[in-house]
Amino acid sequence: MLNLFNSKNFKNFHDDYLYWIKIFFLTLVIFGLIISLFVSPADYLQGDTVRIMYVHVPASWLALQIFAVMGICGFISLIFKTRIFTLIAKSIAPIGFTFSLISLFTGSIWGQPTWGTFWTWDARLTSMLVLVIFYIIYISSWKIISKFHLAEKLTSIVSLIGLANLPIIKFSVEWWNTLHQPATIKFTESSSIHPTMLTPLLIMFIAFLSFSIIIFLIRFKLESLNLKINTKR
Amino acid sequence: MNNKVKKRLYFFLVSIITALIIGKFIFDSLKVNSVYFFSPTDLKNTTEIPNGVIRIGGMVKVESLKKKGNQYSFIVTDFKNEILVNYSGIKPNLFEEGQGAVVEGKLNTRTNFVATKILAKHDENYMPKEVADALKKTGNWKKNYGK
Numbered sequence: 001m002l003n004l005f006n007s008k009n010f011k012n013f014h015d016d017y018l019y020w021i022k023i024f025f026l027t028l029v030i031f032g033l034i035i036s037l038f039v040s041p042a043d044y045l046q047g048d049t050v051r052i053m054y055v056h057v058p059a060s061w062l063a064l065q066i067f068a069v070m071g072i073c074g075f076i077s078l079i080f081k082t083r084i085f086t087l088i089a090k091s092i093a094p095i096g097f098t099f100s101l102i103s104l105f106t107g108s109i110w111g112q113p114t115w116g117t118f119w120t121w122d123a124r125l126t127s128m129l130v131l132v133i134f135y136i137i138y139i140s141s142w143k144i145i146s147k148f149h150l151a152e153k154l155t156s157i158v159s160l161i162g163l164a165n166l167p168i169i170k171f172s173v174e175w176w177n178t179l180h181q182p183a184t185i186k187f188t189e190s191s192s193i194h195p196t197m198l199t200p201l202l203i204m205f206i207a208f209l210s211f212s213i214i215i216f217l218i219r220f221k222l223e224s225l226n227l228k229i230n231t232k233r
Numbered sequence: 234m235n236n237k238v239k240k241r242l243y244f245f246l247v248s249i250i251t252a253l254i255i256g257k258f259i260f261d262s263l264k265v266n267s268v269y270f271f272s273p274t275d276l277k278n279t280t281e282i283p284n285g286v287i288r289i290g291g292m293v294k295v296e297s298l299k300k301k302g303n304q305y306s307f308i309v310t311d312f313k314n315e316i317l318v319n320y321s322g323i324k325p326n327l328f329e330e331g332q333g334a335v336v337e338g339k340l341n342t343r344t345n346f347v348a349t350k351i352l353a354k355h356d357e358n359y360m361p362k363e364v365a366d367a368l369k370k371t372g373n374w375k376k377n378y379g380k
Contacts, residue, residue: 041361045327050359079241115352116325122269164256177269177290179335184357194360 021214028207036200043197050197052110058205060103060128062212064166066096067131070138071163074156086152087227089159090142091219095212097135104128115179123172124180127165134162148230270335273314282340289316289346290335290354298330309336309346320348327353 036054043050073089076082107125108118119125138158145151173182185191191198268275270290276282289309297308305320307330318336328334333354338347360368 041363043359044362044365045332046355053359075245079245080238114325114327114355116328117350117352120269120352164252177272179269179352179354181355181357184359192358194364196361197359 018214018217021210021217025207025210025214028203028210032200032203032207036204040197040200041194046114049110049113052106053197054200054204056103056106056110057201058208059099059106061205062208063096063100063103063128063131064169066092066099066212067134067159067162068166070096070159071166074159074163077152078156078160083152083227086156087220087223088216089155091223092212092216093135093139093142094219095215097132097139099208099212100128100132100135104132120179122178122180123176124169124178127169127172130165131162131169134158134165138162148227272311273309273316274311276316276340276343277314282343284339286337286339286349288335288337289318290333291315293328293330293332293334295330305351309334316344316346318346318348320351322349322351324351325353327355329353 032054037051040051040054042048070089070093073085077086077089104125107128111120112118138155141155141158142151145154170183172178173180184193185198185201193201270288272291273289276289291309291311294308294310294315299306303321303323305318305324307318307320308315309318310316318338320336320338328351333356335352335354336346336348337350337352339349340346
């Protein structure tokens with residue numbers, strides 16, 4: 001298992017499997033989009049606006065999960081000084097940032113017809129905006145700080161602090177009165193979504209996830225080669 | 234684990250615990266101050282009437298919505314207390330009787346509210362129209378859905 005975290009093996013993984021993951025992603029995303037845009041039924045209340053959810057929800061999930069991974073990587077690279085985890089966090093950050101932007105954008109175009117407003121300062125929306133800001137701080141500290149060791153430390157700390165925001169986003173709809181509705185898909189009880197709508201949602205989630213893996217593998221190879229060049233110089 | 238790793242781990246644990254304690258205090262004060270909307274019961278229980286712009290949330294009472302041009306009046310209820318709301322303007326599509334809503338505006342008296350903005354609240358239930366109709370037909374509607 002530890003062998004996998006050897007950066008050379010990780011890069012080889014990229015070369016061996018990237019092609020197949022790409023094919024997997026393409027089939028899933030085409031299939032998922034057809035189902036969610038044409039096959040799945042319109043909602044009884046929202047009508048066709050509900051189809052925005054099939055992009056909004058997977059993007060939001062991934063934005064949160066990717067930051068969680070970054071936080072854990074930050075912890076390991078701070079305490080155990082394992083460089084590969086720094087590189088993992090660095091290479092997935094832009095993916096999560098993009099997904100968080102997608103989440104905010106699709107959310108606001110859903111909010112206008114449903115709630116009657118593009119943006120409101122309720123707890124869920126505000127904490128999601130804070131997550132975007134954390135992504136911006138994280139990515140820009142890599143850009144601004146030129147010394148690798150210093151940047152490694154600082155970004156790890158940023159990702160650890162940002163970790164505290166994740167439970168706030170997740171539970172904001174339960175702790176406070178919010179305009180945003182509570183979670184539809186629950187781990188402990190049955191979900192309050194019809195199976196014909198749950199299926200495209202899950203397909204889209206797996207498609208987005210495999211897309212993240214593709215970008216991660218490409219970026220990871222790039223970052224590790226970058227590091228090699230910079231340390232040689 | 235060598236000594237250096239141990240040292241960093243201890244440092245980390247101590248800072249996490251301090252951060253958690255500070256976070257707890259911030260969180261407690263946020264829970265009081267960052268109310269997005271009040272329920273009619275909340276308003277009844279307050280000792281002084283808030284005079285700034287506030288938001289009230291609840292269910293639009295069935296058969297209370299009256300329309301006159303673009304003037305609307307309706308009752309927002311949380312099934313314990315209710316409040317009469319007046320509003321003039323455009324209403325969002327999902328704003329209906331029996332649905333959740335958040336209204337923004339000022340209190341006139343303790344039971345009369347003048348709204349400047351209406352937001353429709355959507356619940357966490359997603360289902361096709363046929364399913365919703367079937368549920369209504371069999372009488373299972375609003376038992377588990379549309380709380």
